[in-house]
Amino acid sequence: FFEGNRIDAFREMICSETAEEREAALAKILPEQQGDFEKLYEALEGNPVTIRFLDPPLHEFVPTEEEDIKKLADAQGKTVEQIKAIIDSLHEFNPMMGHRGCRLAVTYPEIAKMQTTAVIRAAINVKKAHPDWAVKPEIMIPLVGDIKELKYVKKFVVETADAEIAAAGSDLQYEVGTMIEIPRAALTADDIAKEADFFCFGTNDLTQMTYGFSRDDAGKFLDAYYDAKIFENDPFAKLDQVGVGKLMKMAIELGKPVNPKLHVGICGEHGGDPSSVEFCNSIGLDYVSCSPFRVPIARLAAAQAAIAQKNA
Incomplete structure (x- = not known):
């Protein structure tokens, strides 16, 4: 959303006061999103593609420079003071647990509608161009904690x-x-599986919320935990198999009997850690997703886990 003109349109959407204004701004973003997804499907050549819907809190997108605020005010037909008031209203004390994920789509369904339109139109176009490819979009709704949200x-x-x-x-x-990122989602996975075709564990947030540690701030005190031998590893780098892992295992055991076709993976930095990949394989995950530079390590660890399982 930050590239080219799309950030301007996205900021217009954020600072809109009516559904009509939001839809007009989203209409400018739609072709850009569709183009992104078409390139994604082309690059994957018929392999599965999971697209996570808008997740970050909106304050991350608003302008901070006076010049950008003035530009947005002019585009919206508002005063600089009005735009600043809207920006101030988006401030949250704990944004990672605030107005983000599926909560954005609950508040502004037009965002989910626009992204769905872009995903589906892109898939239809690429499928037409490559009829031999198995193009089947997987739309992922993030940060669900209750089946009613989903x-x-x-x-x-x-x-x-x-x-x-x-x-x-x-x-x-x-x-x-x-995405299963909130402990409540793991605890009620039998309910959520009634509406979900797949689960993806967002282990970065699931770790934050299970420990009650902020991923951005934990570095200030984790060294003391290592020195005191409370922790041996950073729980954001190496998956906590005892606590977070138990929630994951529980979610799978609750979800699969309700939906036998449920496929399950993880998305997060843990997807590139060999011991975490081995654990994910042992509890029946189908895939791991990680940062691009970690992909070779993840593939090797997945292969080693599969061989070990076969030889066990």
């Missing part, structure tokens, strides 16, 4: 996707799943 947002996704597919006369298939 049902509410999923309704807009499904209605939008089905309308786009019907209008194009396509037979495109898609899935809607969720």
Whole structure:
């Protein structure tokens, strides 16, 4: 959202005061998003693609420089003071536990509708160009903690996707799943699995919320924990198999009997740590996702875990 003109349109969306204003701004972003997703499908050549919907808190996108604030005010037909008041209203004391993830789509369903439209139109176009590819979008709704949140947002996704597919006369298939990042989601995974085609454990946030540690601030005190032998490893680098791992295992054991087709993975830095990959394999995860530079290590660790399991 930060590249080119799209940040301007996104800021217009954030500073809109009506659904109509938001939709007008989102209409400017739609072709950009669609183009991104088309390139993504082309690059993956028919391999599975999971697209996480908008997750960060909105304050991360607002301008901070006077010049940018003035530009946004002019574009919106508002005063600089009005824009500054909107920016101030977005301030949160604990933004990572604030107005983000699926909460954005609950508040502004038009965001989820726009992203769904972009995902589906891109998939239809690429499928037409490459009929031999198995293009099947996986739409991931982040930060769900209650089945009602997932049902509410999923309704807009499904209605939008089905309308786009019907209008194009396509037979495109898609899935809607969720990120398990909140302990409550893991504890109620049997409910959530009724509405989810897949789970993806967001282990960065799941670790934050299970420990009650801020990933951004824990560095200030973790050295003392290592010195005191309370911790041997950074729980944000090496998955806590005892606590966070237990929640993951519980979510799988609760979810799979409800939805036998449920496929499960993780997204987070832990996906590139060999011991974490081995643990993920042992509890039945289908894939790990990690930062690009960690991919070779993750692939090697996954292969070693599979060989060890086969020889056990």
